[in-house]
Amino acid sequence: MRLTRDKRVIIPLAGLAVLGLALTGCTGDAPASSGGTAAAGCEDYASYGTFTGSPTVSIYSTIVDVEADQLNQSWADFEKCTGITIKYEGSQEFETQINVRAQGGNPPDLAIFPQPGLLASMVAGGYLKAAPQSVSDNVDKNWSADWKKYGTVGGTFYGAPLMASVKGYIWYSPTFFSSNGYTIPKTLDELNTLTAKIAADGKAKPWCAGFASGEASGWPGTDWIEDVVLRQAGPDVYDKWVTNDVKFTDPQITKAFDYVGNFLKNPAYVNAGFGDVTSVNSTTFQDAGLPILQSQCAMMHQASFYEAQWPKGTKVAEDGDVYGFLMPPAAAGGAQAVTGGGELVGAFKTSDQITAVQTYLSSALWANNRVKLGGVISANKGLDPANAQSPLAVQSIKILQDPNTTFRFDASDLMPAAVGSNSFWKGIVNWINGDSTQTVTDFIQSTWPTK
Structure with a gap:
């Protein structure tokens, strides 16, 4: 199954400001209807109006398979109560095809953009309409100003936030950890120590990983690097890295590469159940964590949305088949x-x-x-965490809603497309295949647009 968070090829775009996030949510009013009478039990939807003539609204996005079915369920009552039919289409080629359709004069009514940069490129092409006042009011009331800025281009608001994910989870088997006396690391150094101990014990490889994702292969590796940069170098350096004020060749960035490389380029540490180090590039990110269930590997790094990839019946909980802990801070007690x-x-x-x-x-x-309905979370402040379908999802929502969390949007999604969704991905693949950190960071930096 392809996930909505699967980063894929996007169109080059103008620069996008880098912004820190404090995450919140929304509720709101809708425009006047075109007439009609709401069905019984539709009180929650009364503000959206009732429409005659069965008008249709088309939506296009990356979301496919089970998540697409859940999207359709999420607006079924809205359709019944308003009289609007939503025609949804998901595509694994969304990032390419949305540009083709926009240029060809055949765009959908609405699109769900997985990257702020892709939305900005559509604005730059003159294709998107400014968000209506009712949407802007919702976001002003219930989402943070930072979230709104991700959907704002040139001072005009175009795109409201929808779902969210927390990256940097390290998935593991609680049973495997407890039976072998392993504890959750509290610092990056402790994560190093734990990895070495698991390898020395020889009961499983410490890590399994998968970077294969079609045209977007490599993006799971960029997530690794981003998590470590944020923790080792801090949010200010992270922000400057996204805007090229700190280069890929800067020692603070190469240090993060080398930290991750200690795990992922070490044949003693990867790639359980799949092969040698280079098998990281041929293993899909969807399959990467499955050896944890067979105790072939101890850990796998992936976002909260990976929960949807575990086989049906897998219990995701602290006492379950699998669970996740966040990559720890660089120093004990860190934010x-x-x-x-x-x-x-x-x-x-x-x-x-x-x-x-x-x-x-x-x-x-x-x-x-x-x-x-399960499988996703949101940063919406109006979201009740109790509605989440697993303890990890509840935890993720609370992290997003916590004003003390230092949160940064995925760096590669904010970098120019020539870097963030091109050379960074390719560089990571070459790095796993054996290129040195210096070779890869020199290559990525050389592709940064000069204008």
């Missing part, structure tokens, strides 16, 4: 620092029914409806 991602909803067309759908998708009502 909680996480990277993450999310989606933005933008419109290619305008109408009352499109505005009603946009407004619903920016509401706490939608967030709660969707999260109840």
